[in-house]
Amino acid sequence: MSVPQLPLALRYPPDQRLDTFVHAPAGTVEQLLALATGAAAVRTDNVYLAGASGVGKTHLLLATCAATEAAGRRAAYLPLLAAAGRLRDALEALEGNDLIAIDGLDVIAGNREDEVALFDAHNRARAAGVALVYAARDIPDAIGLGLPDLRSRLGQCTRITLSPLDDEGRREVLRQRAQRRGLVLEEAALDWLLKRVGRDLGGLTALLDRLDRASLAAQRRITVPFLRQTLGS
Template identity: 75%
Template sequence: MGPQLPLALRYPPDQRFDSFIAPPEGALPALSSLAAMAGADWIYLSGASRTGKTHLALAVCAATEQQGRRAAYLPLAAAAGRMRDALDALEGHDVVALDGLDAIAGAREDEVALFDFHNRARASGLNVLYTARGIPDDIGLVLPDLRSRLQQCLRLVLDPLDDDGRREVLRDRAQRRGLALEDAALDWLLTRTDRDLGALVVLLDRLDRASLAAQRRITVPFLRQVL
């Protein structure tokens, strides 16, 4: 068996608390408490697609393991149809991030499995973070008891970033890669490409590779050539 990764390195270094741009007031302290303290408020984090829910879920797991505690991240889309087995495998952790409740909403057996897990986790002192695109009443859950449990969590809402926020995210991601991205190039990207933040970050990876291959800085003429 090979050497294990240092705990927090299992989570992407770009997706930490300190790289999250424009968090809602009080969100990072609440999420940090969830990572660090047994018995912290459970959190229900909602927001439209590409607002940073997965970023914060992974950041919570990394922060938990930096404290020497055990964390687990579960994207619920990957567990749909086998929730009970997937959730049973999470016993014994200190913090669990369940990302994307929408993926199992309406699947009664999966919802029952989640309801049972929620109750066991409460009784055992496990901390849980849920994420979803909407509030519990709006995502299509069919189990009233599960909805009522989720409504008892501390609720945080992520809003989409404006252009200034997107510019800050791209500048931060570029700096972390050691990539020089001129302001004019940033403006060009934001006015002529898909404004979806996830798509922009993927595009930045592509530009990073192209710039390395061509041994050129990312300027507006280079963007025109590559894109």
């Protein structure tokens, strides 16, 4: 069966690039860029991203795909939530890419058919020199995978653990993403927001999208009074 390609704008949003990720663990961007470009001199093992929801795993997967295509190579992003129960067909449809980013391993944990399909695809990819980047909420032994051989293969990947952003990290994300949208966030407005928003990267992006639309519609700068009016007290 064929797997439809995701629209370019959805696959690679402008905010989600390797160089826009805030406070990545040391060496993370270099490792993912090496996979994306296929740089022989610095080629790393396949990468496994672990971390709670909202820490930026999907950001890094999409950013790695974008970097791969920017290097003139082919990439595919596969959210397992959309492929659970038919994973073998979905993975076979992605063969021929230079890099495959697989998001949400937790979704297939305990589904033996899907686990076997992923194990087989992992082996084929390694044999063909295809780079793999995985993402899950925790390490392979802690997400409920039932197939020991799959856990072993995933355990051989370079593991990168992502943590929630601290206050300074959230401030930097808001500041950078506002700048890319042409929004001016006063320090007082940043302080107000940081007291009221969570650490989830997706939530921060959605919030700025909302503020961007609201400020454009109202033709107003983003000040504390505007935030109170738009978001409530």
